[in-house]
Amino acid sequence: MRKKRTPQGSPVTQPSPPRPTAAAPDARARAREEALDWLIRLQCADAHDTQAFEHWLGANAENAEAYVEAEALWNGAPLRQAAGQLHQRRRHSLGGRLRRHWKPLASAAVLLVGLFTFGNLPVRLQADHLTVVGERQRLQLEDGAKVLLNTNSAFASDVREGRQVARLLQGEAYFQVPASSQSVLEVQAGPLRASVHDTDFAVRYLDGEAQVRVQRGDVDLQGARDQRIRLSAGDSISVGPQGFGQRQRPDLRHDLAWIEGRLVFENCPLSQVLAEVRRYYPGWIISRNAQLEQVAVTGNYRLDQPLETLRALAHITSAQLHEYPALVILN
Template identity: 65%
Template sequence: NSAFSSSIKDQQRIARLYQGEAFFEIAPSHGQPLEIDAGPVRASVRDTAFAVRYLNGEAQVQVQRGDVDLSNTFDDARVRLRAGESIRIGPKGFGQPAKLDASKDLAWVQGRLIFENCPMSEVLAELRRYYPGWIVNTNDQLASVAVTGNYRLDQPLDVVRSLAHITSAKLSEYPALVILN
């Protein structure tokens, strides 16, 4: 559920992430840096590997290798992130840099979703991004159940089935619709 465009010209390389998540691996270059726009943030990069996530008006940048220079659209503040760092950027600017756990936080690049004591509501929100239909939870008690697990990204329906089984929730499946209750 990501939307992305790019424009490469002689003097300018720009990528735009309209929503979702993207991983960039930028080779060393003596030309212009790649500029990446994602809602409230612009990243300028050379020779780096990093992820950008933009959902619901908030961006997150996670640096696996190299450095990423960031500026925000709120007040043009600037931050440089280094390998192993992550930061969130909202409509009011930068949050505090945090340590990146690449094996967990970037697991989606390898086709996995990893959760550690994550509320079921957040797990289902993430699964909805990968399921080509609707996932609906009508049981409010399930929303706060803590989920820990390592799941295949390409099988979101199997993950929902597993979560329903371990929580003893009733699962109703229809074409393009799954209901937990």
Template identity: 85%
Template structure:
């Protein structure tokens, strides 16, 4: 009897993947305190076999939490048709795995995003105008919906960040919702960020009446900021609005911020993965003014001013 061709993987394939995963976990630990020789050896290993790069991205996902690990597993099978033959063969697994994992940030909260009228992807901003004339600027990776309810305009920030400009034209007050935050506004400019279950509001002009959980109420004035979580309001603050709202003008401004915080903010705008293994490096204070639509250039500048090594791959940047 003639053997029929089979689409099943050969025994060598799962063995190769198992070997790559084991080595990737070793590299993940080794790179926590990497020398220049370690980094050079890691780069050689990364490109040596097609499965190495994908295994490392999956290992990094495992290191950072279950959701990314699950995304890596679910999306693994889509890698061939996703990128086709556009990249050199030994970079395909790296680019595919990293890009597909990024889908978690854009589409992972699918029920929320299905409620949205407007969406932005990582690195994108979008300008809107509501029926009552209010102007809205959506920041990166955001989901937004609006409606008229009982004759009153309602804007809902479902995810991400938005800047509102509400003119005083005798219109009904605009109600703004973002998780636990409820705000009623007239003739004011302000920003709302809603991430990880906590909302933060910054008032640039005018006053904003806020309601939190348990019927807590507070009025914020220009120059003030406050956070609202499941437990209610945090302390009233007066932040540096030039720095905190620089994104509205397309900038990222940092003044004596630890590199870890800077990288966390840059990650919101970079359509790829940014990995840093050096805990001491992440505590270095950074001051700078960067364009938010050029995150890779920002990373290069950060590497230069901190004397760090930057290793660039398709959809992946490693800072050491």
């Protein structure tokens, strides 16, 4: 207790302020949601908004902590300023369908996605064919081989000394090499070199590592340090800078479901499912619950509807889904 004197000098007793206590989980979650909302509103705030924000920020410690966390999510003040400037330049073209405080969020999200999309610009400049996030593209090479490019992929091909050479610079591709092909097709993807004839197989090349999955026929592989191995139908192997991984026999009905436009999972942790869905969603997908990411998921989804997939995942895992332009958050 503490004492305070009245103007007449007589002491009165006032209760001491309560000691801060640890925030309950629901209070922290609410503070995070409010922080994200404030992060959006402050992009086009007036004096009333600024005053209300200062009041909210000083109301309790978890609010300030949540706001710092939300600000870090958007990579700090420089990004917010850039997004605000982008919004000012494009405010007449965005239309009136979005609420006023969502427009800077859309600009910021698009800016972030753009940074990641064009960060590999030198690789993409080497490509003859490109796919954007969520797009697939069918190609036919000069020797008769067919190629299906998956999402966010870069591909080039040419003929060297009478031999067709295909280079997967980034992403994923499915090759169908017919028996009628007059020559062996050489496929390159980072450290991987594959020689194929009369074969159907897929190559995924991401983050410096190539993954090969053979659906039909045989594939002769060469890795780092001149290592060599032959894969047969049903085999899969990874190839990195250090050489080959272990030969595996995965369920290709799941791993190659993307060829038919599907994403298929069986008892997969949600973290792995989200990692795959991120490849097809043109924005950010953020999971804020580590325990939720360990929930096993089984399902069959359309890869051209990633947002519907996220809504279904939220439903079956009892997660909260927060949708913003080019941003989805799972709690």
